[in-house]
Structures are given as structure tokens and as C-alpha cells.
Amino acid sequence: MAFFEVKNVYKNFGANRVLKGIDLELDEGQVLAIIGSSGSGKTTLLRCINFLEIPDKAEIYLGGDNIFSVDNLDKVNEALQNADEGEKQNSTADIVKDDLSDAKLDNSKESGVDMVETADKKTKPQKIKPVKISKEKKKQIAEQRLKFGMVFQSFNLFPHYSVLKNLTLAARLKYDKGLKPLDKYFSKSVKMARKQAFKEIDERAEALLQRVGLGEKLKAYPCELSGGQQQRVAIARALILGPEILCFDEPTSALDPELTREVLKVIKDLKKDGHTMIVVTHEMEFARKVADKVIFMADGVIEEQGAPEEVFGNPQSAKTKAFLQESEKSIDED
Amino acid sequence: MSFADVTLKLLDASKYTLGIFFLTLLIAIPLGMVICAFALSKFKPLKYITHVFIWIIRGTPLMLQLVVVFYGPGLLFGTPMQDRFLATIIAFSINYAVYFAEIYRGGILAMPIGQYEAGKVLGMSRMQVNRLIILPQVTKKITPAMSNEVITLVKDTSLANFIGIAEIIFAAKSIVSTKAIIWPLFYTGVFYLAMVGVLTLFFKWLEKKMNYYKA
Numbered sequence: 001m002a003f004f005e006v007k008n009v010y011k012n013f014g015a016n017r018v019l020k021g022i023d024l025e026l027d028e029g030q031v032l033a034i035i036g037s038s039g040s041g042k043t044t045l046l047r048c049i050n051f052l053e054i055p056d057k058a059e060i061y062l063g064g065d066n067i068f069s070v071d072n073l074d075k076v077n078e079a080l081q082n083a084d085e086g087e088k089q090n091s092t093a094d095i096v097k098d099d100l101s102d103a104k105l106d107n108s109k110e111s112g113v114d115m116v117e118t119a120d121k122k123t124k125p126q127k128i129k130p131v132k133i134s135k136e137k138k139k140q141i142a143e144q145r146l147k148f149g150m151v152f153q154s155f156n157l158f159p160h161y162s163v164l165k166n167l168t169l170a171a172r173l174k175y176d177k178g179l180k181p182l183d184k185y186f187s188k189s190v191k192m193a194r195k196q197a198f199k200e201i202d203e204r205a206e207a208l209l210q211r212v213g214l215g216e217k218l219k220a221y222p223c224e225l226s227g228g229q230q231q232r233v234a235i236a237r238a239l240i241l242g243p244e245i246l247c248f249d250e251p252t253s254a255l256d257p258e259l260t261r262e263v264l265k266v267i268k269d270l271k272k273d274g275h276t277m278i279v280v281t282h283e284m285e286f287a288r289k290v291a292d293k294v295i296f297m298a299d300g301v302i303e304e305q306g307a308p309e310e311v312f313g314n315p316q317s318a319k320t321k322a323f324l325q326e327s328e329k330s331i332d333e334d
Numbered sequence: 335m336s337f338a339d340v341t342l343k344l345l346d347a348s349k350y351t352l353g354i355f356f357l358t359l360l361i362a363i364p365l366g367m368v369i370c371a372f373a374l375s376k377f378k379p380l381k382y383i384t385h386v387f388i389w390i391i392r393g394t395p396l397m398l399q400l401v402v403v404f405y406g407p408g409l410l411f412g413t414p415m416q417d418r419f420l421a422t423i424i425a426f427s428i429n430y431a432v433y434f435a436e437i438y439r440g441g442i443l444a445m446p447i448g449q450y451e452a453g454k455v456l457g458m459s460r461m462q463v464n465r466l467i468i469l470p471q472v473t474k475k476i477t478p479a480m481s482n483e484v485i486t487l488v489k490d491t492s493l494a495n496f497i498g499i500a501e502i503i504f505a506a507k508s509i510v511s512t513k514a515i516i517w518p519l520f521y522t523g524v525f526y527l528a529m530v531g532v533l534t535l536f537f538k539w540l541e542k543k544m545n546y547y548k549a
Contacts, residue, residue, distance in 0.1 A: 156446075158467055240456075241457065
């Protein structure tokens with residue numbers, strides 16, 4: 001079994017089927033690049049992996065352990081069906097829908113299915129009650145969440161805290177969580193240990209900032225940094241709790257080419273350090289050169305996957321070819 | 335009646351003005367948070383009731399609310415409100431809490447979702463995110479709007495004269511009617527200007543103090 005495995009990921013937003021059965025695996029220390037056009041579901045997949053969205057169905061394995069499983073697909077389909085009936089649609093629509101879910105479970109990818117899907121989407125009401133997530137699942141998520149670090153497209157640094165505090169805040173809160181309440185105010189030994197622990201957290205944060213080349217910016221506020229520097233701080237912040245897997249959601253999409261380069265260099269360095277990473281990206285060059293594995297997504301399924309040389313050099317699917325040609329074209333036009 | 339006499343009388347009346355001002359702030363600022371939390375609640379009935387309440391309070395004159403709070407209990411339940419000052423504080427606190435709640439709500443809704451998500455992926459609880467990430471940023475965002483509302487409160491205290499609180503306008507009016515001189519009424523403007531001046535400086539200072547970051 002691979003170090004990280006995700007099986008059968010389904011996610012609907014209302015009547016919109018965003019992920020239709022995704023499986024992927026990744027070995028420790030590898031970098032996975034997820035590419036695809038906008039709306040293909042690649043960001044949603046990443047957000048399902050690190051629990052920012054709760055998938056309707058998924059099994060997630062890390063280091064051989066099943067860290068999270070959920071299957072609300074029946075309930076979701078039921079809700080969709082009810083919404084259909086509420087619309088008083090004729091019976092053919094139901095049949096179409098049934099066909100669709102079968103096709104989905106088979107994970108077959110016929111272009112006909114896609115056409116049905118888009119037609120289906122238009123007639124269905126968008127308001128469908130989301131399935132309730134059980135308390136038990138939420139608890140499981142809270143426990144497992146810290147195994148994943150997340151770097152956002154828009155950095156999402158805390159603007160009112162210094163760079164150092166952006167890093168240390170979560171680590172300190174995590175430490176305090178392990179203490180008995182009030183001990184940190186009254187117990188002398190706890191206070192001493194806490195002070196020492198916080199000092200170590202500060203040191204770790206400093207080391208991480210040095211790793212991303214911002215060792216001298218400890219006391220700066222995010223607004224005083226360039227976009228590239230902010231994103232590097234965000235990367236360091238995502239590493240502070242020692243996640244097993246680092247997720248990037250289009251980390252350079254808000255940056256100009258020069259700043260993009262400095263951020264991508266940091267990601268490359270992290271690969272050298274042995275970090276396992278999943279990167280949703282539009283940087284084909286980066287995916288080609290840095291990734292160990294590339295996944296091309298289209299319409300909620302994995303259209304093609306493999307080593308970058310295979311996916312870029314010898315794409316099998318028509319959609320992949322079209323997408324890669326399109327991205328080449330835009331480079332030529334520049 | 336000499337200038338000094340009038341000044342002393344009005345200064346004495348200022349204690350009511352300031353009393354209403356500070357007590358209202360003391361109650362309305364936290365009460366506004368509660369109302370804001372209700373207005374943002376995911377529990378639909380609570381949310382809708384709160385919105386209706388906000389509509390009623392914002393949709394009627396504060397002077398009318400004063401009258402309702404002061405005379406309402408007596409007319410409705412036969413238990414007359416004994417304390418005019420208490421009635422004033424209740425009416426003012428509710429009225430201002432509603433306005434504050436709407437300011438807080440605006441500030442909270444202006445927070446980008448990414449700030450919540452960043453806290454979440456770092457393992458912070460909802461409470462921690464609200465307290466450490468959202469609240470400090472909202473505080474900065476709403477300061478200009480709050481300063482506006484607080485300055486309005488200074489002048490609204492004069493409405494309390496309607497139910498017989500001896501604040502500045504009330505005192506000036508009684509001088510006007512007993513001594514047959516009109517100028518003390520104009521003179522009250524100086525007192526309000528002085529109070530608002532201090533507040534303006536205070537909020538300038540506060541905004542500057544919170545300007546250590548931009549977002």
C-alpha cells in the first residue's frame with residue numbers, strides 16, 4: 001500500500017456533481033501535481049483531502065491506516081431525487097438520473113454521460129439541503145486535520161500578527177490544549193515547562209522562516225511583505241505543526257512570474273527535504289520538472305495520470321491533449 | 335443670572351448627560367455582540383426574530399422608545415416604572431445595541447472566508463478563530479463606523495429631557511423658562527462640542543494605534 005491513498009472521492013455541491021469518483025495514491029516524499037482547467041474539480045479534490053470540504057464519499061489512508069472514511073452518497077442521491085420529485089419532473093428525468101449514478105459508480109467516462117450531466121444540471125434546482133455530518137465524523141476530522149498542511153492561493157496570513165506570530169500561534173495553542181485548564185496561570189512547574197516549550201516553538205518557527213529565506217522578517221507584518229514573501233511565510237506556517245502532507249492550492253496564481261519563481265523554488269527545496277506534497281497548479285513547467293506524478297482532471301474525474309514525462313510527453317486522452325495544446329499556445333502567444 | 339451661574343448649572347446637568355453616555359456604552363457594546371450573534375445565528379427562528387427586533391428598534395424614534403419603556407410597564411401591567419433614569423438607560427442601551435449589532439455584523443461579513451479556513455487548517459477551534467483571528471480584525475474595521483455612532487450618542491442624550499431627566503438641554507430649558515433669557519440654550523452647544531471634541535481625538539488616537547497593520 002502506498003504511503004497516502006485516497007479512494008472513491010465523491011462530492012456534490014447541491015445538484016452540481018463536482019467529484020465523481022477519484023482514486024489516487026502517493027508515495028512518501030513524492031510530489032503530486034494536479035492540473036486541469038478551471039471547474040474540473042481539482043481544488044475541490046484538494047479541499048476534500050484536507051477536510052476543508054467534507055466529501056460525500058471517501059476513504060483516506062495515510063501510512064497504511066484508514067484515517068477517515070465517509071459514505072453519505074446514498075443520502076445525497078436521495079436528496080437529489082427528492083429535489084427532482086419536488087420539481088415534478090417527468091419520469092424520464094429520473095431514469096436519466098439513475099443511469100447517471102450507475103455510470104458514475106462504474107467510473108466510466110463516455111462523453112454521452114457528460115452531455116446528460118450538463119443537461120441535468122440545468123433543470124435541477126440548485127438548493128439541496130446538505131447532508132448532516134455526524135459528531136463522530138467531525139471529531140475524527142478534528143483529529144486528522146493536522147496531518148495535512150495547507151497553503152492557499154490568497155496566502156490567508158493573519159494580517160494583524162507579525163510573521164513570527166503567524167507561525168507560532170497555532171503551535172502554542174496546540175501546546176496549551178494539552179495542559180489542564182488554569183495550570184498555565186497557577187502551577188509553577190507547568191509555567192516553566194510552558195515557557196521552555198514556547199521558546200522551542202519560536203526557534204522552530206525561526207528555522208522554518210530561514211528555510212524559506214525569510215529569516216530576517218520575523219518581526220515584519222504581512223502587509224510589509226511582497227506577495228512572494230507572504231506566500232513563503234504561508235508555506236512556513238503550514239509546516240509549523242509538522243504535517244505529513246503539504247497541500248498547495250494554486251500557490252502562485254496570485255503572483256507575477258518573478259515572485260512565482262521564488263515560491264516554486266521553495267517548494268522544490270522542500271521536496272529535497274523529503275516533504276510529501278500535493279500541488280494544484282497552473283504552472284505546467286513546474287509540474288513537468290518538479291512533480292513525481294501528474295494528475296490531469298476534467299469534469300470531476302481523473303482523465304489521465306502518470307509520471308510527468310508520460311502525461312506531458314505522450315498524453316493518451318483527447319482531453320489531455322487539447323488542454324496541453326491550449327496551455328502551450330498561451331505560452332507561444334506571450 | 336450670570337454667565338458663571340449658568341455655566342455651573344449646565345455643568346451640574348452634564349453629570350446626567352455623561353451618565354447616560356457611559357452607562358449606555360457599557361451596556362450596549364456587549365449587548366450588541368449578543369444581538370449580532372443572534373442575527374448571524376444558524377438557528378433560523380432566532381435569526382428571523384432578531385431581524386424583526388432590529389427592524390422595530392431602528393424603525394421607531396428613540397424618543398418613542400423612551401416613552402414606551404417609561405410608561406409602558408404602568409399601562410400594560412399596572413406596575414409603573416419608578417425610575418426615570420433607569421428607563422432612559424434601558425431605552426438607550428437597547429437602541430444603541432441594535433445599531434452596534436449591525437455595525438459588528440457588517441464587520442464580520444466583511445471578513446474573507448480565507449481567514450476562517452486558515453485558522454481551521456491550523457487546528458484552531460471555532461472559538462479560537464473568532465477570538466484570535468476575527469475579533470481583532472473586525473475591531474479595526476468597525477472603528478470608524480463606531481466612532482460615528484458614539485458621537486451621535488452624545489447628542490442623543492438630550493432626548494432624555496423628554497421624560498424629565500435633568501440633563502443639559504433640560505437644565506437650559508428650565509433656565510430659559512424661569513429667567514426669561516434665551517442664550518443658555520445656545521450655550522449648551524459648547525458643552526456638546528467639547529465632549530465630541532474629546533471623543534474625536536480619542537478615536538483618532540485609537541485608529542492610529544490600530545494602524546500598525548493594513549489589510
